[in-house]
Amino acid sequence: MPKPCDATILAWTRLMRAHRAALTQAEQVLKEEGLPGLEWYDALLELERSGPLRPRDLQGKLLLAQYNLSRLLDRMAEAGLIERRSCPQDGRGQFIALTAEGRKLRQRMWPVYARAIQSAIGARLGPREAAELAELLGRIYGAHERGPAAGSGKPASAPHGRTSRA
């Protein structure tokens, strides 16, 4: 394994710093609005998109450890955002389902989240540059998947736009 070149090291450093700056800002804004953190948003969105899921599948989509997800689901269930349903085919598993409250909360979170994304990236990079950045970052983890945005599913009156729904 060759040693990393200067440009590689600089890219690493900035990846760490840019992530921290962007994430801190976004979490800050959500907190000021009395909303939960981004992890909750991601879980809610994935459940809204992909219907009731087994924890194992959700874990894969969210890149969380099993024990971590288990406790996240505890908190979200206590907050009334999800339901744990038993799985008929496999007694070990469950199905995690979004509640109406969970759906509503995600919709309330999106405009705030979108503002943070725009402030952190959209305001600093043009569309062409953002696409270039996304391309380069995509190579770092090799995946090509969907983003955090999701329309309400309803027509035009939605407070948050239809965005990249792959």
Place this chain on the structure above:
Amino acid sequence: MPKPCDATILAWTRLMRAHRAALTQAEQVLKEEGLPGLEWYDALLELERSGPLRPRDLQGKLLLAQYNLSRLLDRMAEAGLIERRSCPQDGRGQFIALTAEGRKLRQRMWPVYARAIQSAIGARLGPREAAELAELLGRIYGAHERGPAAGSGKPASAPHGRTSRA
């Protein structure tokens, strides 16, 4: 504030994912070698570069909250890596100084860290692309910090690399 465009949202998502993937790998490798995490490395490196520092100044360089840094220093002092010295000019402050052990540990960590950086970025992007990525990420947090050759004057490929962490 306009809504974020699709490319912006995709860049956000990939920033979050790429960061997590890269960081998780690096922390994993360090742990396997029985070494502490990247936060310790960053603190050790900053102290090695900038001599004894007051916690307030270290906090600025590491982008940590004050209470967070206070506890980090507790652990590092207990491990014998740093020393807390009283500050003659200002009784409220201190000077945090690296010990010989701290210096040795950072030197042991660097090759492992460098391997992780190379694996996460260097192996996937050419030097030109890495520089492009660094440039785009730099705009996200607006910083233009010292180049890889700054500080002691040693080259970045020495066990003195410019690194940092979330």
Place this chain on the structure above:
DNA sequence: CAAGATTGAGACGTCAATCTTC
């Protein structure tokens, strides 16, 4: 025994309150 999922204990992060010195 293997896989899905949870739990107890301990490390770490976070908030607000606190202490000391300017």
Place this chain on the structure above:
DNA sequence: GAAGATTGACGTCTCAATCTTG
């Protein structure tokens, strides 16, 4: 009173051990 720094209380993360079902 303001700034530098720490502390107590509480929440979250992490590891290993555990429980249950296939």
